[in-house]
Amino acid sequence: MARRNRSLGRPRPGSSVPAAPSQTITVTVDTIGGGGTGRAAVDVDGARRIVDIPYVLAGETVAARLIRPRGDRFDAELLQVLTPGADRQEPACPHFGSCGGCALQHWPDSAYAAWKAQAVTTALGYRDVVPQQTVPMMRTAPGLRRRADFTLKRTADGAVVGFARRASHAIVDLQACPVLMPALAELVPPLRALIPEVLPRGADAEAVVNWTDTGADILLIPADRLPLDLDSRVALAAFAEATDVARVSWGGRRMAEPVVIRRAPRLRLGPVDVEPPPGAFLQASVPSEAALQACVRAWLGSARRVVDLYAGVGTLSLGLLPQRRLTLVEGDKAAVAAVDAALRKAGLVGVAQAHVRDLARDPVPAEELNAYDAAVFDPPRAGAAAQSAELARSHVPVIVAVSCDPVSFARDARTLIDGGYRLEQLLPIDQFLWSPHVELAALFRR
Ligand SMILES: C[S@@+](CC[C@H](N)C(=O)[O-])C[C@H]1O[C@@H](n2cnc3c(N)ncnc32)[C@H](O)[C@@H]1O
Incomplete structure (x- = not known):
């Protein structure tokens, strides 16, 4: 009825x-x-x-x-x-409707973009957060995603490589992906051919593929801790050679073994060359990363002493060197070690240091933050509740916040505003094309 x-x-x-x-x-x-x-x-x-x-x-x-x-x-x-x-409208991808990666390819672009911008306003509205100025959303084109997290499975009669189906553990065996850089999409067939050489029947693994300045950096994470025998190592070397991949590593994110290094993966960040650890976090596309870096540079103004919280491999702040003094704080030991090594190599340890710290359990307190002219923070999806509370208590004049989740951003922004900051500018960036996710860059001042 x-x-x-x-x-x-x-x-x-x-x-x-x-x-x-x-x-x-x-x-x-x-x-x-x-x-x-x-x-x-x-x-x-x-x-x-x-x-x-x-x-x-x-x-x-x-x-x-x-x-x-x-x-x-x-x-x-x-x-x-x-x-x-x-x-x-006709979706751009043959897998649309089954693959869990994209939600909105069936809408004309203008309607999709308007919906995404409105979703940000709505999320902020729940916390009564109203930016003084919102810059029109920066768009990114298809074919630019430089990081992919594929699922690999050895089946009874072959192998599949792809992304999870929506609301399911089943895998869509990828034949095409218009979101990815073509160089990443081209790795799918060779990865599929590699699976029977390194995984036993029924086993699955994750392949984290990052596109760096020197080519693809692949971390294979078997679901069960599978040791690599000699034949598998030989197969990985042949795969890397045939695909011209820079590095292939094997193991967990915390203890990956680089098995094949044909070239060191590199990221040029200002005067510094960082060799990211296997599976390192990278921003989703090069143009959106450049937009975030440009916001940080412009909004920090003349700030000389800068702290970068949730710094990863220093993507947002290393480009500020050598004119400013920089402290990078990050929870991942391997990322901090990579930044530290890069700073030493560039002879910049006198002006910049990286520290390991769990900012959720042990946020940098306001009293320490007061030594800086500006703070940058870019937490994971859950946001930075504890660190925002300390920033809100601090006297740091400028804060640049970057976030991949408008909901947690709104909560943290409310904390900063209640502590006396003004949200002066907001730039939404559509770096997760056709998904419901959106990146934000924001300028707070007191
Ligand atoms: C969204 S990424 C941003 C990284 C970097 N700013 C960039 O632009 O590439 C979030 C970072 O926060 C780190 N992280 C997550 N939880 C953390 C915690 N509790 N304490 C410190 N860092 C944490 C992650 O390792 C990751 O590097």
């Missing part, structure tokens, strides 16, 4: 059938939510629930299956678009 959608306004033809998980519903989508999924309201066992349905557009009538409750909502999988929206 069609029911009125009470929370979201007018009744829609064909909307909603009472349903329990795993049952099929027919609904008309009301809006695209912050996660990039369509939202509709249906009655489930007598209670009105919001259902999230992927790969749909607002106004479309679709058949979907409820797959699981999530809080007071339900996740659904799309079965069929019964009435396509007028603006639905």
Whole structure:
């Protein structure tokens, strides 16, 4: 029976059938939510629930299956678009609709971009965070993603390489990916051919592929700690030779063994050449990284003493050398060792130092922060709750915040604003093309 959608306004033809998980519903989508999924309201066992349905557009009538409750909502999988929206467009990728990597290729670019910009405003609005100026969102083109995290699996009759299907552990065996740099996409067939040489039947692994200034740097992380025998080492060397990969490492992120080094992977950051550790965090594309670096440089103004918190391999701050004094703080020991080695090699240890510190458990206190003219911070998705509280207590005149999650950013921004900072500028960067994720760079001053 069609029911009125009470929370979201007018009744829609064909909307909603009472349903329990795993049952099929027919609904008309009301809006695209912050996660990039369509939202509709249906009655489930007598209670009105919001259902999230992927790969749909607002106004479309679709058949979907409820797959699981999530809080007071339900996740659904799309079965069929019964009435396509007028603006639905052909997706750029043949895997769209199954691959979990992209959520929004079926929307015209202008509508997608407007939705993404609005998602940022909405997330900030929940915390009453209003920037004095928001710069129009910087866009990135397809074919630029320079970092990929592939899943590899040896199956009964071969091997698959790809990304997880949406809401599933199953792997989409990748034939194409318009998001990736072509050089990374071209590694997929050779990786597929490599799998039977290094993984036993049924085993899986992760391949973290970073594109550096000297080519691809690959870390293979077997799901079970598999030692490498001689034959596997020979196979890895042949793979690296055939694909002209710079380095192939094997093991966990914390204890990877570089097995083949044909060239040292390098990242040029200002006057410093960093050799990133296997699997190092890199920004998603070179142009978006350059935009973040440009924000940091411009917004720091004449600040001389700078602290870079959650510094990684120094992507955002090493380019400021040698004119400024720099302290880099990072939780990952291998990243800090890489920065330290690079600074020594460049003869810059007198002006910059890198330290290992867990900033969630042991944030740099306000009293120490007061020694700096500016702070840069770029935490992981969860944000920097403890460190923001210390920054909010400090007198540091300028803070440049970088974030890949508007929700945690909004929370941390609220902490800074309550501590007396003004959010003067905000630049959203669409560096995670066709996904619901967005990068932010922000300037705070007191
Ligand atoms: C989003 S990345 C940014 C790295 C770097 N700023 C860049 O632009 O490449 C976040 C960094 O925070 C580090 N990190 C995560 N949790 C941390 C913690 N509790 N304490 C210190 N660093 C942490 C990660 O290792 C990673 O290098």
